[in-house]
Amino acid sequence: MMGNAYVIVVDGLGVGAQEDAAEYGDESMNTLGHVSEETGVRLPNLQKMGLGNIIPLASVEENENPLAAFGKLREVSAGKDSTTGHWEIAGIHLGKPFPTYPNGFPEGVLQAFCEGIGVEKVLCNKPYSGTDVIRDFGEEHLATGFPIVYTSADSVFQVACHEDEVPVEKLYKWCEYARNEVMAGEHEVGRVIARPFKGKPGNFERISDKRHDYSSIPPKNNLVQKLYDFRVKTYSIGKVADLFAGEGFTQYRPTKSNAEGISQLLSLMSAGLDNSFVFVNLIDTDQLFGHRLDPAGYAGSLAEFDRAIPAIVSKIREDDLLIITGDHGNDPCSESTDHSRESVPLLVFPKNSAKAEDLGTGKTFSNIAKTVAEFFKLENDFPGSSFLG
Incomplete structure (x- = not known):
């Protein structure tokens, strides 16, 4: 052996x-x-x-x-x-x-992402805590269907969606698109991360075992x-x-x-x-x-x-x-x-x-x-x- x-x-x-x-x-x-x-x-x-x-x-x-x-x-x-x-x-x-975005992602990046996945806009677009961002934007996300896009001090493009509004598999496809078609070249972040969550307003919870990272x-x-x-x-x-x-x-x-x-x-x-x-x-x-x-x-x-x-x-x-x-x-x-x-x-x-x-x-x-x-x-x-x- x-x-x-x-x-x-x-x-x-x-x-x-x-x-x-x-x-x-x-x-x-x-x-x-x-x-x-x-x-x-x-x-x-x-x-x-x-x-x-x-x-x-x-x-x-x-x-x-x-x-x-x-x-x-x-x-x-x-x-x-x-x-x-x-x-x-x-x-x-x-x-x-890898590039970081302390002031959020440029408009061109968000426009390319939205056009590619077929949504009008995204919510947040700031560095944010993962638990705080669903608390502060989760209810608006449920009302509009717009994905929550945020970053951190790390080189990450994170997309949070409620599983009842955007099924997890659909969220994965959105993040695959972001990884392959948007966050490339000068915007090649270390990771694109799918962040599904569940629950009701005031009691949202991340579904950690369904998180998925798409690395460079x-x-x-x-x-x-x-x-x-x-x-x-x-x-x-x-x-x-x-x-x-x-x-x-x-x-x-x-x-x-x-x-x-x-x-x-x-x-x-x-x-x-x-x-x-x-x-x-x-x-x-x-x-x-x-x-x-x-x-x-x-x-x-x-x-x-x-x-x-x-x-x-x-x-x-x-x-x-x-x-x-x-x-x-x-x-x-x-x-x-x-x-x-x-x-x-x-x-x-x-x-x-x-x-x-x-x-x-x-x-x-x-x-x-x-x-x-x-x-x-x-x-x-x-x-x-x-x-x-």
């Missing part, structure tokens, strides 16, 4: 501002450090792995003999969104960020596609496949929550995998708590993951590789609901696979691509360096 490699991305888990964070207005950000200080969250299993050795944490102590090699990684690509972070993990460096198409020379072409079985758990436009994956397992993502991971690990790469995104820390400035919720989500660590570690075979990391920061203790330009944590298990117990600060997220490619003995020219021994 050949070994398996597992990469778990805790979405929005940063460990302090990068050297260039001031360029993004993020010089004071430290997601994990601030959550630890604010909430006192105890993470005993991640502490055993070495999480407290990466940076000083108020509630997670250093471990003299951690189970994992530890360090952190800095982002080279321009931007601080999930697509950019995951792509860099997979070996792709972006020279310029990644360059073919990325880790996932190369492994797939090399006949390594590739699995996505959570939104990862969406971020890669579904390309290069043997199997895609969408999830509604971190609990389901962890369950899907443990299920795969128990299935006798061989020669497989499993790429996991745990989104709750970012989507439910980072963006909503909820340190207690963020801490609770970390604690939920911490409780799963023993089960995950117990299923790692001697010839397997487990990497735990993040994709950007999202400091819920700040005044910003945006992602933050932070380094991300790095835990490598078993630690005897790594070159050193303290891996220091890697120059790029793509060190992970380099490492996983080397693990599978795949010839590659990914930027960065491997941390395998």
